[in-house]
Amino acid sequence: xxxxxxxxxIFVTSPQNMRHVxxxxxxxxxxxxxxxxxxxxxxxxxxxxxxxxxxADKCGADNIAICADxxxxxxxDYIADVPAGLSASQMRTQxxxxxxxxxxxxxIVL
Amino acid sequence: MESLxxxxxxxxxxxxxxxxxxxxxxxxxxYAFPVIMNGEFPSFSTYMSENIAWVKDMEGQVYSCGAxxxxxxxxxxxxxxxxxxxxxxxxxxxxxxxxxxxxxxSKQTNEPPPACAE
Amino acid sequence: xxxxxxxxxxxxxxVKTLVGILNRDRDADEFNLxxxxxxxxxxxxxxxxxxKTVCWW
Numbered sequence: 001x002x003x004x005x006x007x008x009x010i011f012v013t014s015p016q017n018m019r020h021v022x023x024x025x026x027x028x029x030x031x032x033x034x035x036x037x038x039x040x041x042x043x044x045x046x047x048x049x050x051x052x053x054x055x056a057d058k059c060g061a062d063n064i065a066i067c068a069d070x071x072x073x074x075x076x077d078y079i080a081d082v083p084a085g086l087s088a089s090q091m092r093t094q095x096x097x098x099x100x101x102x103x104x105x106x107x108i109v110l
Numbered sequence: 111m112e113s114l115x116x117x118x119x120x121x122x123x124x125x126x127x128x129x130x131x132x133x134x135x136x137x138x139x140x141y142a143f144p145v146i147m148n149g150e151f152p153s154f155s156t157y158m159s160e161n162i163a164w165v166k167d168m169e170g171q172v173y174s175c176g177a178x179x180x181x182x183x184x185x186x187x188x189x190x191x192x193x194x195x196x197x198x199x200x201x202x203x204x205x206x207x208x209x210x211x212x213x214x215x216s217k218q219t220n221e222p223p224p225a226c227a228e
Numbered sequence: 229x230x231x232x233x234x235x236x237x238x239x240x241x242x243v244k245t246l247v248g249i250l251n252r253d254r255d256a257d258e259f260n261l262x263x264x265x266x267x268x269x270x271x272x273x274x275x276x277x278x279x280k281t282v283c284w285w
Contacts, residue, residue, distance in 0.1 A: 013125070013128075013131075014214055020266070020268075026268065027272040028272050030272075033272065033276065040127075041125070041131070042125075042214070094131055094134020094135065094138075095134065095137075098135055101140065101208075102111055106278075106281065107209060108281050109283045110283060147242065148242075198245070198249065201249030205249065210250075210282045212282070212284045212285045
């Protein structure tokens with residue numbers, strides 16, 4: 001699969017950039033682009049932000065996921081406490097980050 | 111699928127998870143180069159050392175930039191698993207990168223308290 | 229090669245050195261996220277105009 005020139009990868013590694021994640025995803029959508037987002041390591045705490053579900057609904061199941069190992073390492077239960085807006089199939093591995101690199105024409109880290 | 115060259119820069123002691131993230135890309139057939147900046151090394155558990163060795167086995171490399179590579183992370187022959195790179199060498203190397211990922215947070219300006227220093 | 233440098237905080241000397249090397253002989257642009265109300269529409273436009281984006285801590 002070649003990268004989609006209209007798709008924007010947002011790789012979230014920091015727990016303090018939710019406003020930028022939301023702002024960029026909204027602006028991308030406004031510009032006719034499709035955001036694809038992966039939260040890893042300590043950024044998974046952002047799943048507890050009430051804005052996360054709105055973001056997840058906007059992105060759709062194929063285009064947003066979090067690192068299940070990170071979620072577990074930070075003390076959450078990835079089976080009994082799936083974040084609002086996600087399903088169990090969106091609790092993923094770092095392979096989802098690989099998918100961001102492969103599928104998205106543009107990429108940013110936050 | 112094209113193999114991509116990815117540099118992951120770790121500037122903060124709490125974000126050495128960037129090495130695991132690099133390994134995740136290596137097993138997806140990309141070339142991963144996690145870089146520990148200014149001596150912000152992880153604790154070299156067996157898990158961490160194995161990950162660093164695995165990145166190398168997958169044609170990537172964990173680098174130390176701005177501090178000597180630690181003696182605590184070696185292969186079975188006693189050779190250091192982490193290679194040293196200067197800031198200028200890193201900049202030149204990253205000109206060829208497909209992706210550059212400043213990971214997590216920037217370096218803290220204060221010393222960690224005993225509660226989380228180790 | 230058009231490269232976009234994005235800053236989430238004030239860049240330190242290491243970042244400035246790396247950016248200087250990465251931007252050499254390239255069409256370089258930048259965007260500062262470290263403001264009260266970033267213009268995300270402009271950032272998206274810059275990202276899609278660039279070949280590569282680096283977003284520093």
